[in-house]
Amino acid sequence: MSIESTNPATGETVETYEEDSSADRDEALERAEAVFDEWREVPIEDRQEMLARAGEQLRENESTYAELMTEEMGKPIAQSHAEVEKCAWLCDYYAEHAAEHLQDDRIASESDARTLVSYEPIGTVLAIMPWNFPFWQAFRFAVPNLAAGNVGILKHASNVPGCARAIEEVFREAGCPEGAFTSLLIGSEEIDEVIADDRIEAVTLTGSSGAGRSVAETAGSELKKTVLELGGSDPFVVLDDADLELAVEKGTQARLINSGQSCIAAKRFIVVEDVYDEFLEAFVERMDEQVVGDPTDEDTDVGPQAREDLMETLDEQVQETVEQGAECHVGGEPMDREGAFYPPTVLTDIPEGSPADREELFGPAASVFRVPDEEAAIEKANDTQFGLGASVWTEDYARGERVARRFESGMAFVNELVKSDPRLPFGGVKASGYGRELAEQGIREFVNEKTIWVQHQNGEDDGLVE
Structure with a gap:
């Protein structure tokens, strides 16, 4: 099957893309699972450097990406340029602060023990993203998760397939390993099956309250964590x-x-x-x-x-x-x-x-x-x-x-309109969802917050640098 990208200002077809087959989907999930073992061991400083390069890639190709957004979903061109720049800012933010946000938290407990919480990646995270901010929403998911050592699968809205492919290209050109971030062009009817796949560890969705309930129900039945950013009034x-x-x-x-x-x-x-x-x-x-x-x-x-x-x-x-x-x-x-x-x-x-x-x-x-x-x-x-x-x-x-x-x-x-900012957590309550994106809170949503207890014997220290 094919997916058509249509210009809403003219009704004209922008481009036609081939939908990924079930074999393509399986290959992407298999590749993501395999590359996770490699990506999680990459020093966080190197992952941060990759994000910095992604920011550079965005700025170098700002006009191309802005025009693509405007063509596919009708965003006024000045706002499309601003969206690309904001994505680059997001890359810059985590390129600078990811290591700080993920450093171990030392917690005092017994006098003869060293106790801490470490923040470790969990695997492949599926993101189901909307069309209204086609670059920003996807980058808001991808950047902190890649920084944390996770890998990502993006199921973007069907009316912005060109944006989905372009986002994948940004990370590839920035040096992200093949499979660490993959865009799947698949229909919404396939989502439940992907969520239930054992190779998916967690799910994030930005969309309607109805879509959020459906995703949460499927993920919950599989005991998989979700973050939902839903509608608002x-x-x-x-x-x-x-x-x-x-x-x-x-x-x-x-x-x-x-x-x-x-x-x-x-x-x-x-x-x-x-x-x-x-x-x-x-x-x-x-x-x-x-x-x-x-x-x-x-x-x-x-x-x-x-x-x-x-x-x-x-x-x-x-x-x-x-x-x-x-x-x-x-x-x-x-x-x-x-x-x-x-x-x-x-x-x-x-x-x-x-x-x-x-x-x-x-x-x-x-x-x-x-x-x-x-x-x-x-x-x-x-x-x-x-x-x-x-x-x-x-x-x-x-x-x-x-x-x-x-x-x-x-x-x-x-005295300010509501907006998102990489430095501050973003998310809602009630039917607007749960969980947070951005800032320190966002990068810690899809990690294993692991308690580590090192017991000192006979008053000896553990030889670890404080």
């Missing part, structure tokens, strides 16, 4: 003392990044009564000003949705919410032009239980809620199945931190 809370100009500027950016197709995009704007009208007027105006168009144009703010069916799903959610009584201030239906284009959309007076209230709107549609005060804002922010990120806007920093601590989320930001 992040609250963007505007308090009565917020800098409204900043909140509108950042709110527009936070809602429309990646043409609205981001798990951590601000989706529910919760605004206190005292500043609601002023915020809404400015926000609607700013959303309406954004340039929707050709994603290869540097001046484009919002490109197409990644697939026609995804745009149709978003439109169904918007239309159902309006039919239930919501008001649409701008946008609200697919654009009359070639390609899967949906305009920036703002909904208010949203009925409780409607799609815009309860579901994740994965596209450039913002839900704006009016609440009487801070306490009601916090209550509304937490009134969701999701718990990925959240932000609060106020000129009182102490107040902002107090509110941030009350959010039921894996990440909380004060």
